[in-house]
Amino acid sequence: MLNAAPEQRTTEALIDWFAARGRVRYAAATLPRMLWRLGCTFAASDSIGGVWAGQQALAGSVAPATAEPAAPPTSLPDWLSDGRRRRIIELVRKGVDPRHKGPVTSEVVVQQLPTMAAEMQTVGATEADLLTLLPLVGVKVDPVSGVLRIVEAPDGGRRM
Incomplete structure (x- = not known):
């Protein structure tokens, strides 16, 4: 543009x-x-x-197509506490937004965890930052629909 x-x-x-x-x-x-x-x-x-x-x-x-992707984060920020990670996993396992009965996306997670959203805003973190951290929690994002899913462990068990 x-x-x-x-x-x-x-x-x-x-x-x-x-x-x-x-x-x-x-x-x-x-x-x-x-x-x-x-x-x-x-x-x-x-x-x-x-x-x-x-x-x-x-x-x-916006990186050119030949650029190497950024390294994924290796640690979790304070605003993504243990309790919040458990709540995110719980929401994703249910698979349905409790308020609107739609699929669980990062937007739903932010809406359902308003204190986390407030802390994110305080430190300048965005929904995109949350998306980069979700794999560390055991959640993956469908690249097309944006729906969150639990990451399956290689042995067939679920990660937590």
Whole structure:
């Protein structure tokens, strides 16, 4: 988005772009929420209604395809206490969001653990940080749906 013309950064144009590139057609209400979560901003424009702008910092954090992935974390922060890890495992085992009866995602975990979310915010941790730590807790994230699942141990038993 940083180098695209304003006409290519409208909500409609981005919906078409994602449909062409990722074979996913986002709804007009869904795409703005996703872009806001990524840190993009929307600015009104007289000629075309409004355009999206990405953050320069976000563009710098998008690694090229040939870059090596960052090393996974090896320790857990204080905001991810033993009790919270047990609660996350419990939520994932149930597999259903208690409030909305949908699948358990990282967003659900943050909603269900508001004190953890507050501590995360205090130290500047994000939901993305939580996602990088979940494998250390024994939880994996489905790369397509974002649904959380318990990691199976190599011997067929469940990890805890």
